[in-house]
Amino acid sequence: MVSRTAAYVAMYRALETLEPKPVIRDPYAIRFLPRELAMAVRASRVAPVRKLLLRYADHRAPGARTSAIARTAAIDELVYQLVFSGLCRQVVLLGAGFDARAHRLPELAGVPVFEVDRRETQASKRAHVPASKVTYVEVDFLRDDAFAKLEAAGWKRDQASLIIWEGVTNYLTEAAVLRVLSEVGRCAAGTRIVFTYIHRGVLDGSHAFVGGEQIRANVAKLGEPWTFGLEPSAVGDFVARAGLVLRRDHGADEYRREWLGKTSPGYAFYRLAVAERTDHDAIHQCDECESSYVAATSRMSALCPECSHILYGYPNCEHAFVDGRCTKCGWNGARSAYIRRLLER
Numbered sequence: 001m002v003s004r005t006a007a008y009v010a011m012y013r014a015l016e017t018l019e020p021k022p023v024i025r026d027p028y029a030i031r032f033l034p035r036e037l038a039m040a041v042r043a044s045r046v047a048p049v050r051k052l053l054l055r056y057a058d059h060r061a062p063g064a065r066t067s068a069i070a071r072t073a074a075i076d077e078l079v080y081q082l083v084f085s086g087l088c089r090q091v092v093l094l095g096a097g098f099d100a101r102a103h104r105l106p107e108l109a110g111v112p113v114f115e116v117d118r119r120e121t122q123a124s125k126r127a128h129v130p131a132s133k134v135t136y137v138e139v140d141f142l143r144d145d146a147f148a149k150l151e152a153a154g155w156k157r158d159q160a161s162l163i164i165w166e167g168v169t170n171y172l173t174e175a176a177v178l179r180v181l182s183e184v185g186r187c188a189a190g191t192r193i194v195f196t197y198i199h200r201g202v203l204d205g206s207h208a209f210v211g212g213e214q215i216r217a218n219v220a221k222l223g224e225p226w227t228f229g230l231e232p233s234a235v236g237d238f239v240a241r242a243g244l245v246l247r248r249d250h251g252a253d254e255y256r257r258e259w260l261g262k263t264s265p266g267y268a269f270y271r272l273a274v275a276e277r278t279d280h281d282a283i284h285q286c287d288e289c290e291s292s293y294v295a296a297t298s299r300m301s302a303l304c305p306e307c308s309h310i311l312y313g314y315p316n317c318e319h320a321f322v323d324g325r326c327t328k329c330g331w332n333g334a335r336s337a338y339i340r341r342l343l344e345r
């Protein structure tokens with residue numbers, strides 16, 4: 001079955017691309033849509049129609065669209081920081097669906113990109129994108145060893161990778177999620193995985209979230225029910241079981257505020273986390289200031305904590321970094337880097 005949820009995320013990206021000042025641009029997204037969704041997007045080229053459709057989409061799935069757009073922008077920024085800087089030399093999209101980063105992000109032009117998903121969704125996607133350097137790897141996370149298949153396809157375990165797992169873990173089991181994370185824990189030091197997960201409370205009812213029940217019912221109706229979530233306070237320990245260090249973990253309200261400013265509520269349970277495979281004992285020399293530092297203390301593998309903070313906006317002390325902004329110096333590295341890049345295009 002071709003993933004319907006992947007099509008809805010692509011529709012959100014196609015609609016955002018029509019905005020006068022889009023946060024992300026994805027000219028490929030419309031190509032993947034089933035006829036009725038593609039027609040709705042085409043009609044939305046007329047601004048008042050778009051306004052109505054967005055209102056309807058936000059009513060049907062409160063917060064889903066804005067969460068998808070903001071997290072895509074946040075992950076694009078990470079690609080820029082880690083791949084453009086050369087820290088990660090290969091990119092893996094796990095459960096890639098209709099993610100068109102390989103085609104739309106210029107910094108991926110010279111980098112090996114591997115896309116992992118089920119056969120039917122990949123086949124449907126491949127009919128609509130240029131035959132390119134993307135290596136497609138057919139995997140069912142519930143059954144297959146994704147990383148053995150990736151290695152067989154040419155992915156190199158001994159080179160730092162950026163691994164993107166956007167919008168997928170909530171369809172799996174704890175065992176399948178842990179299996180993938182454990183493989184990431186066996187990758188080269190400096191490998192990062194950015195992944196989304198849902199707050200466990202939306203599944204077991206222990207937390208009330210705006211629109212939670214409604215959205216769970218919607219995805220179940222599409223044949224792709226949500227089956228897995230985590231308690232945010234337990235995520236650090238969960239990734240540590242896989243040999244990873246949690247670097248970031250934000251709820252939708254935080255990353256939405258960061259990228260879109262004020263938005264309507266909903267989807268606060270949809271979280272975005274970054275974990276890293278570090279080399280705990282290694283002493284590195286900072287590429288920028290040449291000081292020595294313990295690798296595990298820095299958010300970046302080639303820069304010391306201070307330089308990674310000043311140059312890229314990574315936090316170097318938890319208490320000073322709130323909602324992506326340092327409360328000491330006010331630096332907001334992620335956003336300024338992204339905006340600079342958009343202006344340069």
Ligand SMILES: C[S@@+](CC[C@H](N)C(=O)[O-])C[C@H]1O[C@@H](n2cnc3c(N)ncnc32)[C@H](O)[C@@H]1O
Nearest residue numbers: 003005006095096097099118140141142166167
């Ligand atoms: C909501 S979509 C997200 C797609 C894409 N990452 C994006 O952000 O546009 C979920 C994706 O996970 C994939 N998926 C779900 N369960 C899977 C499984 N067991 N094995 C492989 N892929 C799976 C689906 O095929 C679909 O492409």
